[in-house]
Amino acid sequence: MSADAGRLLTRDEILSLLEEVADRLDARGVGVDAYIIGGLAMAVQLDARRVTADVDGLFQPWEEVRAVAEDLAAERGLPADWLNRRAWSFMAFDVDGDHEATEVQIGKMRVRVASPRVLLAMKIAAGRRKDTDDITALIRHLEIHDPQQVVDIAFDIFGDESMTLTDSRESIFWQASEAIRQAWDAPVTARPESTSGPARRPLDSPAATGGQFTSRDHGEPETSL
Incomplete structure (x- = not known):
């Protein structure tokens, strides 16, 4: 089946795919641990109606998981990398x-x-315009x-x-100020704790430019999906 590169997956579709991955590996005697970020994490934590093109995270054992995910992609007409760890560079913690x-x-x-706090930190570190809505939602x-x-x-x-969080505290402060203004539709007048004297926006900050945002064992699961 040819892959539909532009297809978006619902939360329930992704969970069903992950269950299939887990079942196939379990049949081979392989257990899987995962730490999920990205769109699926946002769907679980904030908005069950959210759709996403792929699943980002850490999966162990990765090679076995990837092989089964690629088999499923071929069978279901999904992109070969519908399950990936591209966000690895933003998981330096x-x-x-x-x-x-x-x-x-x-x-x-x-x-x-991933918890909402971690998702917020990762999206701030990424500094991508497309994350603006997620940042305000978080x-x-x-x-x-x-x-x-x-x-x-x-x-x-x-x-x-x-090495992931490259902006200064002051720069992040002004990014956060703009995000809070968007979230609550109110001006933010506080200044960063790390500065002295009147607060000043860095020249490359979103507010200044008019732009946006330049395996171990665990206890029993809390939720079953």
Whole structure:
């Protein structure tokens, strides 16, 4: 069957595909652990109606999972990389440290879904225009009104020496200020804690330019899907 590269998958379709992957590997005596980010994580955490083109995350054992996913892609007319780990570069942190991750059981697959805090930090680090709506949705979900909270979350997840989080605290502060304004439709007048004197937007900040945002064992799963 030819692949439909532009096809978007619903939350339930993806969960069904993942269950099939897990069942096929279980038949071979292979157990799977996964940590999910991206669109599926947003669908689980915030919006069950969301659709996405693929599944991003960490899967162990990866080679076995990828082979089965590619077989399913050929059978169902999906892109060969519908299940991938392209976001690996934005996961330069200890995923086992995400203590707020939601644990779900998908067939025989144990899955941890990235917490809203981690999703927010990753989207801030990525700095992609297409993530603007997700960032504002996460800010609403986490009930964030102070941009310093976003700065603290980002650096708490990635650390001060991160190669992933390349923007300065002040730059992220102003990105967060704009996102909070969009989320709550109100001006943000606080200034970053790390600066002294009147707050000033960096020249390359979204507000200044008018642009947007330049395996271990676990306990029993909390949710079964």
